[in-house]
Amino acid sequence: MSTADVKSNAQTRMNKSIETLRADLAKVRTGRAHTGILDHVMVEYYGNPTPINQVANLTLVDARTIGVTPFEKKMASTIEKAIRDADLGLNPAAQGDTIRVPTPPLTEERRKEMVKLVKSEAEDAKIAIRNIRRDANEQLKKLVKDKAISEDDERRASDDIQKLTDKFVADVDKMVVEKEKEVLTV
Incomplete structure (x- = not known):
């Protein structure tokens, strides 16, 4: 060496x-929505904690809203609960097949x-x-x-x-x- x-x-x-x-x-949240906010959210998937991006598709609906579309419809409530329990100050709401996650202003x-x-x-x-x-x-x-x-x-x-x-x-x-x-x- x-x-x-x-x-x-x-x-x-x-x-x-x-x-x-x-x-x-x-x-780190800045007030604008971005899918990186949810990167460390783990979802219980068949008994294993799994990153949210492996069980759902994350998209930006608009500047302040993230859209989460589960790959399996039955996972919607589990994903919604995981986002709520992640202590990010986010309140997801199911809307049909998609979960809308509005990011409140800081x-x-x-x-x-x-x-x-x-x-x-x-x-x-x-x-x-x-x-x-x-x-x-x-x-x-x-x-x-x-x-x-x-x-x-x-x-x-x-x-x-x-x-x-x-x-x-x-x-x-x-x-x-x-x-x-x-x-x-x-």
């Missing part, structure tokens, strides 16, 4: 942390809670990035100990990893600012 391998491994793992944060932030208090959630998710991502930096630095120290690289090479690689860390933390901050603005916009 070389310093280049350590750096590329760290960069790959940091990219994955950013992608995870992006996916987590997509699930109150100021709820928006502030969402911002706190966004900041919490961002802090988790920053911690993950810093842990990756620590792991990479430990790998570099091990390479020096095994006499695979010189201390100068370790110092240079360590500086590069720190620059990488700073870049990814800045990306996280930028994503948080954008999401915060999106959540607070009425």
Whole structure:
């Protein structure tokens, strides 16, 4: 293993942390309807908890309403109950074969809670990035100990990893600012 391998491994793992944060932030409600809100809703399907998108088709009916069409008609009441029990502040209503899920406008208090959630998710991502930096630095120290690289090479690689860390933390901050603005916009 070389310093280049350590750096590329760290960069790959940091990219994955950013992608995870992006996916987590997509699930945070902003006042507009989007099917990502229901991504983590699990439906009891023949005794197994199953993601809602595997038992129903999710669509946007309009800017504030999500349409949920079960693949099996008998699942409608189970899906409706799962959405209601998911503690998302949503109140689904069956309408023929489709379940309509209106997203109520966010109150100021709820928006502030969402911002706190966004900041919490961002802090988790920053911690993950810093842990990756620590792991990479430990790998570099091990390479020096095994006499695979010189201390100068370790110092240079360590500086590069720190620059990488700073870049990814800045990306996280930028994503948080954008999401915060999106959540607070009425």
